């Protein structure tokens with residue numbers, strides 16, 4: 001039996017750990033440094049979670065919609081359910097803040113992230129052409145957050 005990942009809220013004390021995880025998971029030009037993390041966390045509606053084993057998620061809630069801004073799990077900690085646990089924690093919190101739908105963008109070239117999001121109930125609702133610096137398109141994915149809304153749930 002696997003242990004449930006330990007997940008905690010990320011706050012203003014955590015920009016450095018958030019940035020450290022991000023730097024291990026994204027290319028140099030795409031990683032967010034501690035000042036970016038701090039700036040994001042100071043924005044209205046932005047919240048985050050950290051996984052003790054080495055994962056992070058930042059999201060924004062505005063009115064009845066929430067979006068995933070970024071998600072990262074250290075290479076050594078992957079395929080242990082941490083990414084899914086972070087998405088689930090963020091979904092629960094967004095729902096508690098009044099959001100009814102969750103959105104995100106993911107590169108067409110990012111198969112692991114697409115697989116994770118689809119396993120968490122997200123389905124494609126749009127596409128943004130040449131959205132990323134490498135020229136890849138972004139898929140816009142969405143899922144309902146309310147338990148009564150079974151749209152897109154697995």
Ligand SMILES: CC(C)(COP(=O)(O)OP(=O)(O)OC[C@H]1O[C@@H](n2cnc3c(N)ncnc32)[C@H](O)[C@@H]1OP(=O)(O)O)[C@@H](O)C(=O)NCCC(=O)NCCS
Pocket residue numbers: 025026070071072073074077078079080081082083084085105106107110111112113115116117119
């Ligand atoms: C995408 C990412 C966050 C996934 O984190 P993770 O902790 O490994 O994901 P989980 O263990 O929770 O995976 C949950 C499910 O997603 C799918 N999945 C995750 N990684 C996968 C992979 N490499 N290949 C295929 N399916 C994968 C599987 O269905 C998996 O369930 P399973 O392990 O029982 O088969 C991680 O690979 C990562 O940080 N990548 C680099 C940064 C990134 O791409 N962030 C997302 C930007 S949109």
